[in-house]
Amino acid sequence: MRITVERERCIGSGACVFTQPAVFTQDEEDGRVVLAQDVPDAGNLASVERAVLMCPVSAIFLESGKRR
Numbered sequence: 001m002r003i004t005v006e007r008e009r010c011i012g013s014g015a016c017v018f019t020q021p022a023v024f025t026q027d028e029e030d031g032r033v034v035l036a037q038d039v040p041d042a043g044n045l046a047s048v049e050r051a052v053l054m055c056p057v058s059a060i061f062l063e064s065g066k067r068r
Contacts, residue, residue, distance in 0.1 A: 001039065001040060001045065001048075001062055001063065001064060002038055002039055002062075002063050003023065003035060003037075003038050003039070003040060003048060003060065003061070003062055003063075004038070004060075004061045004063065005033050005035060005059055005060050005061070006059045006061075007032050007033060007034075007059070009057050009058070009059040010032040010033045010057065010059040011032075011056065011057050011059075012026060012030065012031030012032050012033075013055075013056050013057075014026060014031075015051065015054040015055060015056065016033055016051040016054070016055060016060055017033075019047055019048075019050050019051040019054055020040075020044055020047040020048050020050075020051050022036060022037070022041075022044060023035065023036055023037055023040055023044055023047075023048055023051070024036065024051060024060075033059065033060065048062060049062060
C-alpha cells in the first residue's frame with residue numbers, strides 16, 4: 001500500500017495527524033499535510049485507512065500499488 005496526498009486540496013484540519021501521527025504531520029508554515037512515510041507499516045494500516053476516510057476534503061489516498 002502507498003499513501004499519496006494532494007497538498008493543494010488540504011485545508012489543514014489535522015484529522016489525519018490526530019488519527020496517525022507516525023504517518024502524517026503538518027507543515028509548520030501552512031498547516032497542510034506532510035507525509036512522514038508513504039508506505040504504512042502493517043500495524044498502522046487500519047488507522048491510515050481511518051485517516052483517509054476522515055479527511056474532510058478527500059486529500060489523502062491509499063493505493064494498493066497493483067497496476068493492470
